[in-house]
Amino acid sequence: MDILYFAWVRERIGIPRETVETQARTVLELVNELKQREPRYEAAFSDLSALKVALDQSLSDFDADIDGVCEIAFFPPMTGG
Amino acid sequence: MDILYFAWVRERIGIPRETVETQARTVLELVNELKQREPRYEAAFSDLSALKVALDQSLSDFDADIDGVCEIAFFPPMTGG
Amino acid sequence: MRVVVQDSPFDAGHELEFFRNRQDNIGAIVTFSGIVRDTPAKDLEALVIEHYPEMTESTLKDMAAQAIDRWSLNDVCIIHRVGRLVPRDPIMMVATAAAHRRAAFESADFLMDYLKSRAPFWKKELTSNGSSWVSANAEDEATLNRWQTN
Amino acid sequence: MRVVVQDSPFDAGHELEFFRNRQDNIGAIVTFSGIVRDTPAKDLEALVIEHYPEMTESTLKDMAAQAIDRWSLNDVCIIHRVGRLVPRDPIMMVATAAAHRRAAFESADFLMDYLKSRAPFWKKELTSNGSSWVSANAEDEATLNRWQTN
Numbered sequence: 001m002d003i004l005y006f007a008w009v010r011e012r013i014g015i016p017r018e019t020v021e022t023q024a025r026t027v028l029e030l031v032n033e034l035k036q037r038e039p040r041y042e043a044a045f046s047d048l049s050a051l052k053v054a055l056d057q058s059l060s061d062f063d064a065d066i067d068g069v070c071e072i073a074f075f076p077p078m079t080g081g
Numbered sequence: 082m083d084i085l086y087f088a089w090v091r092e093r094i095g096i097p098r099e100t101v102e103t104q105a106r107t108v109l110e111l112v113n114e115l116k117q118r119e120p121r122y123e124a125a126f127s128d129l130s131a132l133k134v135a136l137d138q139s140l141s142d143f144d145a146d147i148d149g150v151c152e153i154a155f156f157p158p159m160t161g162g
Numbered sequence: 163m164r165v166v167v168q169d170s171p172f173d174a175g176h177e178l179e180f181f182r183n184r185q186d187n188i189g190a191i192v193t194f195s196g197i198v199r200d201t202p203a204k205d206l207e208a209l210v211i212e213h214y215p216e217m218t219e220s221t222l223k224d225m226a227a228q229a230i231d232r233w234s235l236n237d238v239c240i241i242h243r244v245g246r247l248v249p250r251d252p253i254m255m256v257a258t259a260a261a262h263r264r265a266a267f268e269s270a271d272f273l274m275d276y277l278k279s280r281a282p283f284w285k286k287e288l289t290s291n292g293s294s295w296v297s298a299n300a301e302d303e304a305t306l307n308r309w310q311t312n
Numbered sequence: 313m314r315v316v317v318q319d320s321p322f323d324a325g326h327e328l329e330f331f332r333n334r335q336d337n338i339g340a341i342v343t344f345s346g347i348v349r350d351t352p353a354k355d356l357e358a359l360v361i362e363h364y365p366e367m368t369e370s371t372l373k374d375m376a377a378q379a380i381d382r383w384s385l386n387d388v389c390i391i392h393r394v395g396r397l398v399p400r401d402p403i404m405m406v407a408t409a410a411a412h413r414r415a416a417f418e419s420a421d422f423l424m425d426y427l428k429s430r431a432p433f434w435k436k437e438l439t440s441n442g443s444s445w446v447s448a449n450a451e452d453e454a455t456l457n458r459w460q461t462n
Binding site: 088139157 | 196213217254281297
């Protein structure tokens, strides 16, 4: 599964994307797995209310099932326009 | 006093402007005076609800006092834009 | 503020660039362009616009000043053609410049509503089947209520 | 429909003329242009816009299609810059073409609201005193409720 990071999430984690193997069933489980890894993940995911998630390029939420998902992206609220 | 006509009011009356001497105290009295004159005025002023009036270049109404007014304009509702 | 009433055609794109280049440190520009549309019968030959010159410019300037004041705009531009236009010609344009988008949108919408019902212009359609004055739309008058303040 | 995400600058006036010339028998065009505004401290050196390329274009096309469908528009154009911009640069532009003004205004307003809160762009301000990510405005999210249909 590919994980993408944007804006300050990318800066805190230090890379724009990575591929992970996971048994997590939901976005939240995946986030909790990542937070166990290293402090930079803990720093990026410390406040989930400040984050959004997209599954296969569609906005979703942290409770969503990730079975069959190829690409997960984490980012702060958008500021285009 | 100068009287100006626009759009189909001008077409019905046949001239774009004229100068009149009047004792009328209100717009409505002036209109009634004009309607006595000739059928073309009667045709132009037959339905006052379809007309607007401006006194010295400001929108007004038919009850308005015309004492001291230099220029009265009659026209249908505007259709700019 | 820039208010222009002219017989000659104008190019909406050039006017937008001219307007943008006049501004200092704004965040948002909204433009509305009105364009001559053919009749349903597709027989429009020309649109002739008459106005009341002694009243037009002062009315437009007053509307622009109201919008600038109410929405704290940086600038407003209003251009309106008079005379003979053909299908696809720009009829008029308003542009508003502001720090933020809400002010730019609302003020352009306000200007168009007032321009439609309060600026002394009248349109006549000339078709291959005759000519007729465009009637005012009752909704246009009603929509002004949106802008009443208490 | 025309959706463009580009690194290079664009000229809002040229884009408006290009858009207008594409149209057949419309009556109204509304454009919104977003422009890089300086910080209150007047120290902005650049605005850097990041996006999620695999998601951006499909999101913008989906918004444009929704607007066309809901307001029976003739056409929509969305242009958005990414990369490094400087003060006074146009950031983005939407244009809507319709028979009548209400549809053109409402749909441009709708597109801007959705673009602000749903299109995957992020802005970072680089100033002589450091850099910071622009925070989303809570009002921008709330304003989306205006467009809910039942």
